[in-house]
Amino acid sequence: MSATADSTPKDPAKSSISVELKDIVQEYPAPGGGITRVVEGINLVFDRPGINMLLGPSGCGKSTILHMLGGVRPLHAKTPTSGSIRIDGIECEDAHDDSVMVFQRYANRPDLSVFDNVAFPFTLNLWKKRVAEPEWRKRVAEILEAVGLSEKKSLRPSQLSGGQNQRVALARALVLRTRILLMDEPFGALDAQTREEMQLLLVDLYGKWPCLIVFVTHDVTEALVLGDRVIVLSAQPATVADDFAIFAPRPRSAEWQRSEEAVLLEKRILAQLHRAAGKGSVRVTV
Amino acid sequence: MGDFWNPYLPPSSPQRRALGIGSVASVLLLWSLIAATGLVSPSRLPAPWDVVRALGYLAWHDGESMLFTATLWSAGRLVVAGILVICIGIPIGIFMGAAPRINAAVSPLVDPFRSAPVVALLPILVMWLGIGEAMKIAFLFTGAVVYLIPMVRDAIQAVPQGYWISARDLGATPWECIRKAVIPMAMPRISDAIIVAFSVMWTYITVAEYVNAKSGLGQLIQNSRRFSAWDQVFAGIFVIVALALLTYQLMVRIKRRLYPWETQQ
Numbered sequence: 001m002s003a004t005a006d007s008t009p010k011d012p013a014k015s016s017i018s019v020e021l022k023d024i025v026q027e028y029p030a031p032g033g034g035i036t037r038v039v040e041g042i043n044l045v046f047d048r049p050g051i052n053m054l055l056g057p058s059g060c061g062k063s064t065i066l067h068m069l070g071g072v073r074p075l076h077a078k079t080p081t082s083g084s085i086r087i088d089g090i091e092c093e094d095a096h097d098d099s100v101m102v103f104q105r106y107a108n109r110p111d112l113s114v115f116d117n118v119a120f121p122f123t124l125n126l127w128k129k130r131v132a133e134p135e136w137r138k139r140v141a142e143i144l145e146a147v148g149l150s151e152k153k154s155l156r157p158s159q160l161s162g163g164q165n166q167r168v169a170l171a172r173a174l175v176l177r178t179r180i181l182l183m184d185e186p187f188g189a190l191d192a193q194t195r196e197e198m199q200l201l202l203v204d205l206y207g208k209w210p211c212l213i214v215f216v217t218h219d220v221t222e223a224l225v226l227g228d229r230v231i232v233l234s235a236q237p238a239t240v241a242d243d244f245a246i247f248a249p250r251p252r253s254a255e256w257q258r259s260e261e262a263v264l265l266e267k268r269i270l271a272q273l274h275r276a277a278g279k280g281s282v283r284v285t286v
Numbered sequence: 287m288g289d290f291w292n293p294y295l296p297p298s299s300p301q302r303r304a305l306g307i308g309s310v311a312s313v314l315l316l317w318s319l320i321a322a323t324g325l326v327s328p329s330r331l332p333a334p335w336d337v338v339r340a341l342g343y344l345a346w347h348d349g350e351s352m353l354f355t356a357t358l359w360s361a362g363r364l365v366v367a368g369i370l371v372i373c374i375g376i377p378i379g380i381f382m383g384a385a386p387r388i389n390a391a392v393s394p395l396v397d398p399f400r401s402a403p404v405v406a407l408l409p410i411l412v413m414w415l416g417i418g419e420a421m422k423i424a425f426l427f428t429g430a431v432v433y434l435i436p437m438v439r440d441a442i443q444a445v446p447q448g449y450w451i452s453a454r455d456l457g458a459t460p461w462e463c464i465r466k467a468v469i470p471m472a473m474p475r476i477s478d479a480i481i482v483a484f485s486v487m488w489t490y491i492t493v494a495e496y497v498n499a500k501s502g503l504g505q506l507i508q509n510s511r512r513f514s515a516w517d518q519v520f521a522g523i524f525v526i527v528a529l530a531l532l533t534y535q536l537m538v539r540i541k542r543r544l545y546p547w548e549t550q551q
Contacts, residue, residue: 070455071455072451072454072455095454095455095457097457100455100456101452101455103448103452105448107448107449107451107452109449109467109470109471110471110547110548111470111471111473111545111547120453120456120466121456121457123466124453124456124457124458124462124466125459125462126457126458126459127456127457156547158547172456176456
């Protein structure tokens with residue numbers, strides 16, 4: 001990430017990246033003593049830009065894995081309990097600047113305008129040093145245009161709808177042009193129609209600024225519509241139950257969703273999820 | 287009666303005003319009746335009109351305004367003490383809120399004073415600082431800062447953790463998270479703490495000005511009491527109440543203008 005990085009779309013194949021999760025185990029102290037194992041022996045490799053869907057039943061530990069990748073660690077426990085996460089071969093132990101997260105509950109600041117919310121990272125020393133002001137102003141303007149909020153840049157988050165707020169959160173994450181984007185059920189709190197709009201927007205933005213996206217969801221349709229790769233996790237303690245690629249071009253129409261390919265994939269995922277559900281008492285949200 | 291016991295249904299603003307004015311007017315009326323009928327002797331309860339006359343006397347007599355001079359003195363002390371409370375109390379509260387270990391170390395030194403009799407400290411302050419301005423300002427400062435510090439700390443701790451985490455994820459250092467995310471988000475509640483501090487100082491001003499009374503509203507009340515001029519004592523108290531209310535209203539208005547986003551959240 002250099003100060004002069006140009007804003008023209010890059011060829012995803014050209015930017016190289018390697019993220020490796022090796023033998024990840026996560027345990028938390030259980031309430032009332034004892035230990036709960038949340039994640040058990042996860043091995044995953046991401047070696048190219050693309051949209052990777054992390055799909056699993058509610059509470060299976062998929063967010064835990066995502067937070068580990070982002071270096072956003074809970075305070076009360078060591079994460080991971082064992083195993084290692086390497087980004088480009090370098091062990092990742094704390095917050096790092098290769099990735100940025102988008103949370104389900106948008107962390108937009110109510111005291112800042114839309115513009116200032118998106119420009120917020122550039123008030124931090126880390127990014128101030130890396131990106132000169134004319135460059136970041138250009139980027140903020142560009143990303144606001146891309147998410148369709150140019151007209152609303154002086155409004156405050158409370159004056160926006162839920163979907164618009166999530167666009168702000170997405171814009172703030174993308175404006176940094178990090179190589180990794182981590183999304184923790186970002187559209188989970190939105191109504192069905194807005195969710196669909198946001199999925200289309202994400203596909204569009206990914207086309208403009210490709211990067212490695214790891215997207216946590218419990219929505220099978222969302223996984224099928226967005227993913228280049230779908231990783232299905234089992235119920236807690238989470239293990240990789242299935243891992244496959246989808247080659248259909250995006251945006252994937254409602255027609256594609258009814259195609260034989262999609263229906264078979266959906267069945268395959270549902271079978272895994274039901275098996276996962278049988279393992280413990282977890283809710284399967286479809 | 288369906289709308290009466292409903293805390294979520296405020297009255298219309300004309301209705302609210304009518305009720306407020308009505309209740310104040312009733313008390314004034316009752317007070318006037320008691321004074322007019324001579325039910326209570328004027329040496330114990332001065333009549334409202336005598337208080338108004340005393341107010342006029344204090345406001346302008348013999349080419350000078352005792353009231354204005356006294357108000358300037360009291361307000362001056364309040365402002366100096368207020369600036370000290372803000373400059374010293376807010377950083378301490380922020381550090382306590384932002385670093386639990388500082389809180390653990392400092393809160394045993396601060397929190398007990400909230401329920402301690404601050405007035406009892408006055409003789410000690412006199413012993414240390416004499417009977418001049420330093421003592422009066424130190425007393426106001428102590429009385430207010432013990433309220434402000436815990437409120438500022440709580441304001442910091444009340445900021446949802448999500449803002450801290452999000453800033454951290456975006457690459458902020460822990461101190462940057464505090465400075466650029468947590469403090470701006472805590473500002474409305476920090477402002478509330480400042481407003482409370484000023485209200486507390488108005489209540490302590492008379493006590494601060496009792497010792498070596500030479501100037502100020504406290505001295506004015508103290509002097510009047512000495513001469514059993516109860517109408518002037520009442521007038522002095524009303525002036526302090528009015529000034530405290532005015533300060534409060536003004537500060538609340540400034541706060542709303544500075545942080546309009548707070549109520550929209």
